[in-house]
Amino acid sequence: MGNYEDIRLWSVRFQLLRPMETLPVPYEVVLEKQVSPAYHLEGRGRPQDHAQIVCTISGEGAFRYKEKVYKLTPGMAFMSQLGDPDTAYYYPGHAAEPWIFLWISFDGFRAVEIIREMNERYGYVFRLPLDTGFVKHLETYRSQRGTIRFVTPTEGAKIVHDALASLGDTIERPEMLSRRSELVRAAQELITTHLDRSLDLEAIAGELHVSREHLSRVFTAQTGISPGAFATQERMHLAGRLLRDRNLNCKDIAIRLGFESASSFTRAFRAHYKVSPTQYLNS
Numbered sequence: 001m002g003n004y005e006d007i008r009l010w011s012v013r014f015q016l017l018r019p020m021e022t023l024p025v026p027y028e029v030v031l032e033k034q035v036s037p038a039y040h041l042e043g044r045g046r047p048q049d050h051a052q053i054v055c056t057i058s059g060e061g062a063f064r065y066k067e068k069v070y071k072l073t074p075g076m077a078f079m080s081q082l083g084d085p086d087t088a089y090y091y092p093g094h095a096a097e098p099w100i101f102l103w104i105s106f107d108g109f110r111a112v113e114i115i116r117e118m119n120e121r122y123g124y125v126f127r128l129p130l131d132t133g134f135v136k137h138l139e140t141y142r143s144q145r146g147t148i149r150f151v152t153p154t155e156g157a158k159i160v161h162d163a164l165a166s167l168g169d170t171i172e173r174p175e176m177l178s179r180r181s182e183l184v185r186a187a188q189e190l191i192t193t194h195l196d197r198s199l200d201l202e203a204i205a206g207e208l209h210v211s212r213e214h215l216s217r218v219f220t221a222q223t224g225i226s227p228g229a230f231a232t233q234e235r236m237h238l239a240g241r242l243l244r245d246r247n248l249n250c251k252d253i254a255i256r257l258g259f260e261s262a263s264s265f266t267r268a269f270r271a272h273y274k275v276s277p278t279q280y281l282n283s
Contacts, residue, residue, distance in 0.1 A: 010145035024111035133170030
């Protein structure tokens with residue numbers, strides 16, 4: 001499989017001082033290169049109390065879970081218990097260039113339990129960006145290459161949890177952003193289809209099955225304005241179109257947009273456009 005120094009481009013080992021049984025333990029962070037089809041590691045027979053996360057940086061590897069084989073091209077990663085008999089990873093015989101991959105391993109059954117739970121949520125194989133998130137987090141250990149870090153049990157557990165938190169955030173963030181965007185789009189649609197009445201954020205949040213506070217927070221974070229400001233903006237845009245295109249007077253528009261009176265509409269219009277409806281028409 002090649003000389004040890006040629007295989008490991010850099011590595012950092014962790015040595016725990018007085019381990020605690022209930023805390024997960026970091027074992028190693030390694031940037032590795034494989035070029036031989038002889039490199040083939042089956043989970044069966046390997047240690048049951050170790051787990052790992054592996055991400056391809058360049059080239060191509062392969063990961064098998066049960067009967068399915070996954071190509072590990074750049075950005076593709078897998079996560080598993082080392083001794084999982086349903087898994088294997090290897091350098092594929094057809095590969096034309098070295099497989100370079102970055103990995104972190106963990107020791108102890110607590111770490112294995114965490115990885116198993118993450119497998120249930122995220123699966124075994126997933127795509128990671130190479131320039132941010134989890135990969136970038138592991139790359140920070142490059143500056144410590146060739147060293148053995150002596151860590152306390154709690155420091156070691158923090159290293160494990162920081163790595164796993166970074167992984168979870170990298171995987172879930174696009175989904176969370178998508179969910180938030182969908183929530184905002186749904187809220188905007190409800191607001192714009194009910195411009196004939198004052199904003200009832202509680203009712204909109206109820207229709208979307210979220211709390212008023214959550215909706216307001218997500219909406220403002222995604223759009224830069226509050227739901228109330230968005231509703232006012234849309235009502236005033238519609239008011240401007242009604243003034244110009246339909247020649248409606250302020251009283252008619254006030255009724256159509258749910259204002260109590262023509263004067264309350266005029267005040268809102270002036271606050272938004274900085275001119276009166278008459279001045280707006282004449283501009």
